Amino acid sequence: METKKVLPVLFLVMFLVMVGFGIIIPVLPFLAEKVGGSPTELGILMAVYSLMQLFFAPMWGRISDRIGRKPVMLIGIAGLALSFFIMAMADSLWVLFVARIVGGILSSANMPTTMAYVADITTPEERGKGMGIIGAATGLGFVFGPAIGGIFSKVSLNMPFYIAGIFSIITFFLVIVLVKESLSVEKRVKRSDKKASMWKAFQGPVSIIFILQLIITLSMAGLETTFAYFAAQRAGIGTVQLGYIFMIMGFGSAIVQGGLVGPMTKKYGEGAVIRVGVIVSAIGFILILFSHSFWTSAAFLTIFGLGNGVIRPAISSLLTKNSTSGHGSATGLLSSFDSFGRIAGPPIGGALYSVSIGLPYISGAILSIFALVLYQIYHVKNRKINMVV
Known part of the structure; x- marks a missing residue:
């Protein structure tokens, strides 16, 4: 094939x-x-x-x-x-x-x-x-x-x-x-x-990758839920302009996923792409706090989208390379963690927004830093196992 x-x-x-x-x-x-x-x-x-x-x-x-x-x-x-x-x-x-x-x-x-x-x-x-x-x-x-x-x-x-x-x-x-x-x-x-449980894929250092995906999705879902209200209050953006902003972000994210993820993972490895993606996402979260117009909102949200866009493909690639269960079992469990993030993210984001309109984005940046630490833990543990093998 x-x-x-x-x-x-x-x-x-x-x-x-x-x-x-x-x-x-x-x-x-x-x-x-x-x-x-x-x-x-x-x-x-x-x-x-x-x-x-x-x-x-x-x-x-x-x-x-x-x-x-x-x-x-x-x-x-x-x-x-x-x-x-x-x-x-x-x-x-x-x-x-x-x-x-x-x-x-x-x-x-x-x-x-x-x-x-x-x-x-x-x-x-x-x-x-x-x-x-x-x-x-x-x-x-x-x-x-x-x-x-x-x-x-x-x-x-x-x-x-x-x-x-x-x-x-x-x-x-x-x-x-x-x-x-x-x-x-x-x-x-x-x-x-093999009559193994569906949780067989959730074993060893690779289990950290699932939690990493959950954190990324959780923070993103919180942003998606609250950004319309935030942009309206900070920049006076309406629904039509908001649609354009998300369209710009979507195009930017699609371009980096389709054009950059392959060459980057091939040259530097999935780990480097995940790190860069998480860092850029964190920067995007912080920049969103300074949105004051249509163009700044579009630019800052797109920066977030560029970083976030490369993370999921790199995680999926890394997971299927390192999981000992079947590819379907691994990607199925990954989708489950992704769904959990989409369920929990909106109410958490809404609750944070009700406390302070910038809190979902500050917490998103903090979660991104936590995700970076988590990946480093995975990297160290996986390297130790490979050295023993």
Whole structure:
């Protein structure tokens, strides 16, 4: 299997998946309100999706180690399509909850399985490049998806969900036609004989990497939750300008993931990329405190995005290189920690913001420093083990 031919296909698949997911983001709150949902119920509706991913991503990762990546990817994409069409036809709040729960359970197969697929087809030297390309596809999907959703919402609130479902169906057939299985039968049989817990991946020094991802996601989710209020108060920025700011950050993050992560990890290693990413993120957190206009807000948030953007691909690459469990088990558990950060981050960020509007960003910088220390601990422990071996 030629990596150069497969990676563009995976890029297209994940881009379309994330465009479909992003389409519904600006519309879901209004649809929930239309069917009688309160702001509190909307918050629960948004959180339940991540909660399902928290529990089910490791399961799908392990299943992909046993039966192969392609069938699990198809399950995840079909789950997204199903959830979108259910939401499009929803006439009550409980139907929306069913759609989000079903979507969360099934679509949690997408990210860990795609990451595992990349790990299967890339050499250790090219691993960072592959993970970066998937990260770039994810970022660009989130840039274009909400814009498409906003446009079609002018037709009706239901239309964006139908469009998202159609995107998912197209992606489903693209995977059937273009994506070949990456995990050989021999490796599947070997792994299916192992009845280990999903926590097998969470052993030894590599367990620190999972906690590192949790901290990074936690601080980022807190920023995403509060930045709109912060920018409005400090710089008088409205929703349209805010959309442009996040679009600029998304493009910047996608560029560094798709273009820089590969060469940087190949030349300097994942560890150096993680360190640089964490340091740049910390600088971004501090600079955001000095935002006073559209351009300063855009520049400082983009600096944060550039740093944060390189961390996840580098962590995924490092993890699949060093984990002793299957690639799917490792990436599935990583997605679970990522989901936990997305669940806990918004309420924590909101609580900090209510104390002081700059506190989410000060705490983000502190957490970044803590993440840097954690990585150093991992590096020392892993080096000692390699020296013994």
